[in-house]
Amino acid sequence: MAVENRRLGAAMFAPAALYIVLLIGAPFALAVMYAFSDARIGTTGFHYVGFENFRSILQSPSFHAALRNSIVFTIVAQIIIIFCSTVLSIALEKPFRGRKLVRLLILLPWVAPISLGAIGWKWILDSIYSVITWVLVWAHVYKPYSAPMWLGEPHLAMASVILVHCWRLIPFSTVIMLAGLTAIPKEIPEAASIDGAGFWRRLFWIDIPMMAPIIWVAVLFGTIFTFTDMTVVYILTAGGPFDSTQTLPLLAFTTGIQGSDLAAGAATSLFLVPVLILIAYFMLRAAYRAEVV
Amino acid sequence: MAVVETRNLVKVFKQGDLGAVNNVNLETREGEFLVLLGPSGSGKTTLLRMIAGLEAPTSGEIRIGGQLVNELTPRERGIAMVFQSYALYPHLSVYENIVFPLKAQRVPKDQHKQKVEWAASLLGITSLLSRKPRQLSGGERQRVALARAIVREPRVFLLDEPLSNLDAKLRASAREELESFHDRIKTTTIYVTHDQVEAMALGDRVVVLNKGKVRQIGTPKEVYDEPADTFVATFLGSPPMNLLEFSEVIVGFRPEAFLPSALVPGAAAVEFNYRVNYVEYLGAERDLYGSLEGAGFESKEIVSRLSWTMPSGYDVGTVHEFSVHQSDLRFFDPKTEKRTQPRPYPWR
Amino acid sequence: MASQRVRELGARILHKFVILVSTVLLAFPFYWMVIATFKQNVDLYNTDNNPFKFNLSPTLEHLRLLFFDTRYVRWLGNTALVGVIVVAITLLLALPAAYALARLTGRWGQRMGIAIFLTYLVPPTLLFIPLSRIVALLGLQDTIWSVVVVYPTFTVPFSIWLLMGFFKAIPRELEDAAMVDGLTHFGAFLKLVIPISVSGILTVVIFTFTLVTQEFVYALTFISPESQQMVGVGIPIFLVRGDVYFWGSLMAACLITSVPIALLYNMFLDRFIAGFTVGAVK
Numbered sequence: 055m056a057v058e059n060r061r062l063g064a065a066m067f068a069p070a071a072l073y074i075v076l077l078i079g080a081p082f083a084l085a086v087m088y089a090f091s092d093a094r095i096g097t098t099g100f101h102y103v104g105f106e107n108f109r110s111i112l113q114s115p116s117f118h119a120a121l122r123n124s125i126v127f128t129i130v131a132q133i134i135i136i137f138c139s140t141v142l143s144i145a146l147e148k149p150f151r152g153r154k155l156v157r158l159l160i161l162l163p164w165v166a167p168i169s170l171g172a173i174g175w176k177w178i179l180d181s182i183y184s185v186i187t188w189v190l191v192w193a194h195v196y197k198p199y200s201a202p203m204w205l206g207e208p209h210l211a212m213a214s215v216i217l218v219h220c221w222r223l224i225p226f227s228t229v230i231m232l233a234g235l236t237a238i239p240k241e242i243p244e245a246a247s248i249d250g251a252g253f254w255r256r257l258f259w260i261d262i263p264m265m266a267p268i269i270w271v272a273v274l275f276g277t278i279f280t281f282t283d284m285t286v287v288y289i290l291t292a293g294g295p296f297d298s299t300q301t302l303p304l305l306a307f308t309t310g311i312q313g314s315d316l317a318a319g320a321a322t323s324l325f326l327v328p329v330l331i332l333i334a335y336f337m338l339r340a341a342y343r344a345e346v347v
Numbered sequence: 348m349a350v351v352e353t354r355n356l357v358k359v360f361k362q363g364d365l366g367a368v369n370n371v372n373l374e375t376r377e378g379e380f381l382v383l384l385g386p387s388g389s390g391k392t393t394l395l396r397m398i399a400g401l402e403a404p405t406s407g408e409i410r411i412g413g414q415l416v417n418e419l420t421p422r423e424r425g426i427a428m429v430f431q432s433y434a435l436y437p438h439l440s441v442y443e444n445i446v447f448p449l450k451a452q453r454v455p456k457d458q459h460k461q462k463v464e465w466a467a468s469l470l471g472i473t474s475l476l477s478r479k480p481r482q483l484s485g486g487e488r489q490r491v492a493l494a495r496a497i498v499r500e501p502r503v504f505l506l507d508e509p510l511s512n513l514d515a516k517l518r519a520s521a522r523e524e525l526e527s528f529h530d531r532i533k534t535t536t537i538y539v540t541h542d543q544v545e546a547m548a549l550g551d552r553v554v555v556l557n558k559g560k561v562r563q564i565g566t567p568k569e570v571y572d573e574p575a576d577t578f579v580a581t582f583l584g585s586p587p588m589n590l591l592e593f594s595e596v597i598v599g600f601r602p603e604a605f606l607p608s609a610l611v612p613g614a615a616a617v618e619f620n621y622r623v624n625y626v627e628y629l630g631a632e633r634d635l636y637g638s639l640e641g642a643g644f645e646s647k648e649i650v651s652r653l654s655w656t657m658p659s660g661y662d663v664g665t666v667h668e669f670s671v672h673q674s675d676l677r678f679f680d681p682k683t684e685k686r687t688q689p690r691p692y693p694w695r
Numbered sequence: 696m697a698s699q700r701v702r703e704l705g706a707r708i709l710h711k712f713v714i715l716v717s718t719v720l721l722a723f724p725f726y727w728m729v730i731a732t733f734k735q736n737v738d739l740y741n742t743d744n745n746p747f748k749f750n751l752s753p754t755l756e757h758l759r760l761l762f763f764d765t766r767y768v769r770w771l772g773n774t775a776l777v778g779v780i781v782v783a784i785t786l787l788l789a790l791p792a793a794y795a796l797a798r799l800t801g802r803w804g805q806r807m808g809i810a811i812f813l814t815y816l817v818p819p820t821l822l823f824i825p826l827s828r829i830v831a832l833l834g835l836q837d838t839i840w841s842v843v844v845v846y847p848t849f850t851v852p853f854s855i856w857l858l859m860g861f862f863k864a865i866p867r868e869l870e871d872a873a874m875v876d877g878l879t880h881f882g883a884f885l886k887l888v889i890p891i892s893v894s895g896i897l898t899v900v901i902f903t904f905t906l907v908t909q910e911f912v913y914a915l916t917f918i919s920p921e922s923q924q925m926v927g928v929g930i931p932i933f934l935v936r937g938d939v940y941f942w943g944s945l946m947a948a949c950l951i952t953s954v955p956i957a958l959l960y961n962m963f964l965d966r967f968i969a970g971f972t973v974g975a976v977k
Contacts, residue, residue: 059798059799059880060799060803062795062799062880062881063795063796063798063799063804064795065795066791066792066794066795066799066881066884067791067792067795067796067807069787069788069791069792070788070789070791070792070811070851070855071792071807073788073847073848073851074811074814074848074851074852077826077844077845077847077848078814078817078822078848080825080829081822081825081826081829082817082821082822082825084825084828084829085821085822085824085825088824088825093828095827095828138717141713142713142714142717145710145713145714145717146714150714156714156718157961157964158957158958158961159718159721159722159725160717160718160721160722161957161960161961161964162721162722162725162953162957163721163722163724165905165953165956165957165960165961166725166909166949166952166953166956166957167908167909167910167911167926167927167952167953167956168909168911168927169911169927169928169930169931170927170930170931170948170949170952170953171724171949171953172931173930173931173945173949174724174725174727174728174946174949175724177727177731177940177942177945177946178724178727182742183739183740183742183942185727185746185747188742188745188746198742221720221721221724224717224721225721229964229968232968233968253706278816278818282818282819282820282821283820284820284911284912285911285912288915289931302820303818303820303912306820306821306824307820307823307912307916310824311823311824311827311916316824316827316828319824320824320825323820323821323824324821326818326820326821327821330816330817330818330821333816334813334816337812337813337816338809338813
């Protein structure tokens, strides 16, 4: 029975495996090849050029900005996201009237297609018609027409990009953490409360430590989604003003596809890999830990 | 050590539904091991949880040590509880599990180590202090749960079916450990179970509950020998008491009291003709399943329990004379199902 | 104790406050989309007017423009078609693979499962450059078939992972009983496991479909002509004529596209979480 099983198993697994090898593995290898070549859109052949692409990329100020921004955006966003979603998931744990509706509304940022949410925010942050500006002018924080350009000034643009990422991912993390919270057996917080633990002690000493594996998973996914995202920046600022919101994936897109320089684009996007490997490593560790609870 | 008292305690979960706990009055004695016994749904766990403060009563009073505790949170009641699943904190070591209540109650740090070691040695788990719960066996987990409960020196212990998650063999030894544990610390203990063997073995007194109502409170001997109604009579004892139901009276007798007539001599023996339909050989005992012959008896299944010392020969299909001693008969009123004085036998 | 009651009340107010503020902050852009959809341009583009209410009567003009003067409906159709086909391909590949990993391959299965999960971590923004070449080579450039071929790269690993969770939750004894009754193992899979898992499969279908609708990078890279584009790319790119953003219609499009997806997603979220927690955190 075991032999038959394994053959059948391999056969059933093969089509998916083949597809993945062909359409993920092969392109990945190709990306590496391109990074070391002079491939361009439009020409068919390409030649090995060693580390030339990497050398020129590393000298480009756009690249430095992109690298710095990718890391900063991701870390800052994650910190905000984890804090907010922890608070929110605890608030949502106990049933209350209207909880279903609240959950539907809260999920909207995550569920809506990325580009559409981003475009919505572009309108909200528009230099002239921004509703935020209107409210601030109405509250006399700014005089009319003297409000800052949310997407036009470098630091504000960065903050806006981070804001939109947080807005998108807080619902996602909250849902994951809620799942972690509800997975805690009811008797454990009860035992803690009989042992004398009040609300805060229960929260920090029991609930959150027991949620740790799931918080980890939320952080890792959130990091990937922010770090590898191109859509939000592309739509909000296209990397401007002056590269202040440039990110690695966007830079790869602009050089590789818009600029037709496949090789440079591929080389740029390869800088994502070390971070991804790091994340994969932590992901695996978290998965093993989570299974042995 | 304190006395736990409930007065007219009621718990209704949904308005209009029958209460999970219906007007329960009970009072423990100091230091006693009180068992709440009943089938699932009888309200025993709800009752325990109300005493613990995990559920709020719909009406009625709960007093611990004379003090009204209805408004107090669990941690203010000075109780400790062991849950069915033990509820050990999985991310903490055994030591950290046991020290947790001390930290939560802000016991001075210099006392922690000494108290934990005292509790651990009381339960024989000193060697396990650095392990995590998932590395422990079921019996070891029970001991850790008890250590965590005892370390605060509570005045009342509450236990919610702690043995039901253990497999059968382990259950007997774990039960013994509980008994000796109680002998050593002598704290008032309330213990919930659906297993009547456990109840009889462990309890100083047993509270028999059904559908949220107390049916009888008494020592194991009292509830077994002098059941207050047919529910208690049939719930305790396995196989349950034989009941002959007639329109005027219900007559009951235990299988071990229903024996071959030769073994029940004397004028006070009540005789029957018994046809054996089925025999179960259980080693130290034999259970005979059969029916009484004669007018007035329906083909109700009547059980006789013979010990291994008694003669054999009671095979399937044979009919014998079996008797019950008059003093072993119990009478119940058919309408109220409650125990009554002896009445004339409706047969013969 | 009185202080206890005060603390309880304070906690309850804080609780409601947190929920209210979070809901408003997260859902507010969509409320904004609703308003913008129906506001007359004169009202919309007047910075003196209160943006939160209708200062002039609402209008259907933006909707009319969207549905009749743009390719929005075409994009919806493209996306729906791609969604359906990709769902079919995904199920075809993922169902047997997930079952194989859940049941048939022992320790190897666990390792393969993790490997599959890791491929999900390879982002489109890494693969899109070589894939654009491959797509061009296959002659699928600028057609919807380019994304049909590529989208399963992220829907399949995700679906395998989800389905594994669902399959693992089915007791093995059921298949054993079926095989004792005469079915082959594969037959048991087809005739027993799949019908039992309909709820889980439906969840995977919904989530795969929503993943397709949310995608941006590949569609942007592989498809240029407006008529072939997906809705997620068409709206931000083509509802802009030169430098002029048709904000009213843009917001209408965002709203109309997002809400049904949100409703669908919400209906199946509980089942998704059930599968997720069984599969990931055993």
